[in-house]
Amino acid sequence: MKYFLPLTDPILEMVDISVKLSGLQILDSVSIGVPQGTVTGLIGPNGAGKTTVFNVISGFITADSGYLKVDGKKQKHVQPHHLTKKGIARTLQGVGLFPTMSALENVMIGGSSQVRSGIIAQALAMPWTDVEQNRLRAQSMAVLGELNIADAANRLPGELPYPIQKRVALARALVSDPQVLLLDEPAGGISAADISELADLIRSWVPKRTVLLVEHHMELVMEVCDLIWVLDAGKVIAAGTPDEVRRNPAVLAAYLGEDGAT
Ligand SMILES: Nc1ncnc2c1ncn2[C@@H]1O[C@H](COP(=O)(O)OP(=O)(O)O)[C@@H](O)[C@H]1O
Ligand SMILES: [Mg+2]
Missing domain, CATH: 3.40.50.300 (P-loop containing nucleotide triphosphate hydrolases)
Structure with missing residues (x-):
C-alpha cells in the first residue's frame, strides 16, 4: 500500500x-x-x-x-x-563519539568540513589554518554552551555520564548549523x-x-x-x-x- x-x-x-x-x-x-x-x-x-x-x-x-x-x-x-x-547532519543511534578525543574535539569534527583549509592546508601550514581552527573551536564551545554542557568540553566521553555524552553527540550534529x-x-x-x-x-x-x-x-x-x-x-x-x-x-x-x- x-x-x-x-x-x-x-x-x-x-x-x-x-x-x-x-x-x-x-x-x-x-x-x-x-x-x-x-x-x-x-x-x-x-x-x-x-x-x-x-x-x-x-x-x-x-x-x-x-x-x-x-x-x-x-x-x-x-x-x-x-x-x-x-x-544535513545526523546523530547516530547510541552516541558514537571518538573515545580518545575530548568532547570539544568531537564537536569540532562535526564542523570540520566547514574549515576550508582541511588536512592538505594544515600539512602545508597555510597561514589561515589556525584562524579557521580557532573559529571552529569557538563555534563548538558556543554550541556546548547552548546545550548547557560547556564544562564537559575538555573531558573524554568515557568520563561523562551517558546523558551528557548524548548531548555532546547532538552538539557535534548542530555545529555545522544544519x-x-x-x-x-x-x-x-x-x-x-x-x-x-x-x-x-x-x-x-x-x-x-x-x-x-x-x-x-x-x-x-x-x-x-x-x-x-x-x-x-x-x-x-x-x-x-x-x-x-x-x-x-x-x-x-x-x-x-x-x-x-x-
Ligand atoms: N549490514 C546489515 N546486514 C544485514 N542485515 C542488516 C544490516 N544492517 C541492518 N540489518 C537488518 O536490517 C533490519 C533493519 O535494521 P535497522 O535499520 O537497524 O532497524 P531499526 O533502526 O528500525 O531498529 C534489521 O533486521 C537488521 O538486523
Ligand atoms: Mg535503529
Missing part, C-alpha cells in the same frame, strides 16, 4: 527506495517526505529499518533502487562527506526530565531547522512531531499526524509484543 500525504515543500524526500542487505529485503519501496520546517517522526518496531533509512539518506548505504530528493533536487547517491555541505537534522533515538537511555528538556530543545529548532526524528519513546514522538511515518518490516504501513497514527489499528498491531514502546 502507498501513502500519499499532501506534502507541502518537502526539503527531503525518499522515493521508492529499496535496500537488500545479506540477501534480506531491509527496505521495500519506501517513500517518505519531510516537509520543511517541521519535526517529522519515523517510528516502527525494532528492526523495522529506521536506521537503514538514515544510512541511505546519509550515503552509508546505496539503495538498490529509488532515489532521494534534497531541497527538490534528485540525488542518486549522497556521499557521507558531502552531507554537511548539503545542510538545515536538516536527522536524530536517531536521541532519547535512548536518558531520564524523563532529560527527555522533557530534549522535547523543548527539538521544538525550539523549528521552523529554522527541519528535524527527522527516529525515536522509540512514544511520548516524545507524539509530543514533538507534526507528522509521523510508520515503518514495519521495511515497509511504510501508516503516516499522518500524531493523533491519526495513534489511532491507526495497523500501527497498534505492529507494536504489539514490543517491550520498548513506551
Whole structure:
C-alpha cells in the first residue's frame, strides 16, 4: 500500500527506495517526505529499518533502487562527506563519539568540513589554518554552551555520564548549523526530565531547522512531531499526524509484543 500525504515543500524526500542487505529485503519501496520546517517522526518496531533509512539518506548505504530528493533536487547517491555541505547532519543511534578525543574535539569534527583549509592546508601550514581552527573551536564551545554542557568540553566521553555524552553527540550534529537534522533515538537511555528538556530543545529548532526524528519513546514522538511515518518490516504501513497514527489499528498491531514502546 502507498501513502500519499499532501506534502507541502518537502526539503527531503525518499522515493521508492529499496535496500537488500545479506540477501534480506531491509527496505521495500519506501517513500517518505519531510516537509520543511517541521519535526517529522519515523517510528516502527525494532528492526523495522529506521536506521537503514538514515544510512541511505546519509550515503552509508546505496539503495538498490529509488532515489532521494534534497531541497527538490534528485540525488542518486549522497556521499557521507558531502552531507554537511548539503545542510544535513545526523546523530547516530547510541552516541558514537571518538573515545580518545575530548568532547570539544568531537564537536569540532562535526564542523570540520566547514574549515576550508582541511588536512592538505594544515600539512602545508597555510597561514589561515589556525584562524579557521580557532573559529571552529569557538563555534563548538558556543554550541556546548547552548546545550548547557560547556564544562564537559575538555573531558573524554568515557568520563561523562551517558546523558551528557548524548548531548555532546547532538552538539557535534548542530555545529555545522544544519538545515536538516536527522536524530536517531536521541532519547535512548536518558531520564524523563532529560527527555522533557530534549522535547523543548527539538521544538525550539523549528521552523529554522527541519528535524527527522527516529525515536522509540512514544511520548516524545507524539509530543514533538507534526507528522509521523510508520515503518514495519521495511515497509511504510501508516503516516499522518500524531493523533491519526495513534489511532491507526495497523500501527497498534505492529507494536504489539514490543517491550520498548513506551
Ligand atoms: N549490514 C546489515 N546486514 C544485514 N542485515 C542488516 C544490516 N544492517 C541492518 N540489518 C537488518 O536490517 C533490519 C533493519 O535494521 P535497522 O535499520 O537497524 O532497524 P531499526 O533502526 O528500525 O531498529 C534489521 O533486521 C537488521 O538486523
Ligand atoms: Mg535503529
